[in-house]
Amino acid sequence: MKVFKLIFKNMFRHKLRTALTIMGISIAVMAFALLRTVIGAWYVGIEATAPDRLITRNSVSFIFPLPVAYRARIASIPGVSNVSYANWFQGVYIDERNFFPRMAVDVETFFDLYPELLLPAEQKEDFKKQRNACIVGAKTAKKFNLKIGDAMTVDGDIYPGRYTFIVRGVYTGRDRATDETQMFFHWAYLDEQLKRDMPIRAGYVGWYVVLIADPAQTAAVSAGIDEIFRNSPSETKTETEKAFTQGFISMSSTIILAIQFISYIIVGIILLVLANTMVMTARERIMEYAVLKTLGFRTLHIAGLITGESLLIAVIGGAIGLAITFPITAGIGEQLSNIFPVFLVETSTMATAMSFAIMVGLIASIVPLYRAMTTSIVDGLRHAG
Amino acid sequence: MEPIIAIRDLSKSYYRESLEIPVLQNISMDIARGEFLALMGPSGSGKTTLLNLIAGIDRPDAGSILVNGTDVPTLNESELAEWRAQNVGFVFQFYNLLPVLTAFENVELPLLLTPLTKKQRREHVEAALGVVGLGDRMNHTPKQLSGGQEQRVAIARAIVTDPTIIVADEPTGDLDKRSAEEILALLERLNSAFEKTIVMVTHDPRAADRAHVQRHLEKGELL
Incomplete structure (x- = not known):
């Protein structure tokens, strides 16, 4: 018989209590992992950014456009190897709830600047050839059962009017962090409509995407771009794609902070659940610890039994919690795909959740350990009778 | 006969809040090797202490x-634990077996602290359970045993390391007459056949009569 066997047998002495404790820890770990996944989903855009891409936007605000004529001047800046541009189109596809990013892009350059968007060459060519063609991400195609050749009618809101697009390609993500929900169509197609219906809004882009040859030159190139448009009607602000994305996320920082806070409260709840069980357990076994000491077992052996049991409960609870996190995350991710295009449990989330479970297992054993270590054999034996 | 236990001027008090309660006062006594001693006295006389x-x-x-x-009192906690494991076998009034372990596993417990191999441990445990007549109950848990059988498992646990002395605190106090008789017979046999020195605390004069020597304590003093 080994000590581990005794720990295991002790753990199931009160099957219902242990089962409820493990269940409590499992649910708490699952909730913790889920909340951390939500936070991760918020930040996944940063993970998807490239160090050699800069974003140039209107210095006043992202919602103010920039003239399309800036493209050639940006391209002339030393260190710039390619320039593309896009407009946030938005619109409503079938129903307002069907949110996914819809953008008008420069078809000639856009996919060259985003190599993580994998699109077969023939689909890319078909996209370029047809003025009202569009490309959709694999997740959106799957969700709305869109196939190549299908028509997509989108009612514009930022750009009023009814737009009909033909799906000419479906892209997939190269990396797990790549958003596969977006839809891209010709900027020129949008501009044509604007020239006809709202000429004052034609000839503008939402932002420029600037590819630089050397990421080490980010500061110099950014300053160079902004410098040439200083004192112009539309001054620019150029920053790394990462900083640009972080700017968006910072708008939700209070919500993220609240979620983080709740996730740590959950860790506290796990601690209380397990600590309660361990305190009850130790109180019931004071006599047994005294008997073991009488037989020659040392304080360290007793500490091993208590901490071992606490850790085992925490680890089993943590493992079950993580196991149930995956199907639950998949289900929630499916429901929230319009808000969080990438909703995956990160390895770091699993490691953090498991680390917290282990930490809780250790902390929960402190009080019972102290009691078992400071109770004399004589007092412990009296406890029995 | 050479004393295996020599006690000199032993005193012990307990403290309840700031109040000192003397339990033993200047006790001196010798216990010979191979002796079966019964310590008797009223409740609170200091015999268990x-x-x-x-x-x-x-x-x-x-x-x-x-x-x-x-x-013994000069040993530190760690030395004392090791000394107890090697020299003392304990028999308690309420058996104090671990309920989650089988009879075999309960008896094996003290051997886990020794360098014996698994096979050697098994041999020792089987031998000890054989001595107490429970060779056929090895896989039973305490719940599946009667009070007398539980106490016999506790005795097997006490002798499995072949200790120098066996201390028994009211070993028959929780047993019916027949089971008590069996336990006392077993202790007698351990003393006579295996020459174990036994110190037994008891209230029961019939149990004390089975010992070679009876010593009486009253108000912390040896009579």
């Missing part, structure tokens, strides 16, 4: 206890 001090699970305020040449 004396037993605990002899067994090294409590410390005196003054005096010395030499057991087989070792001055």
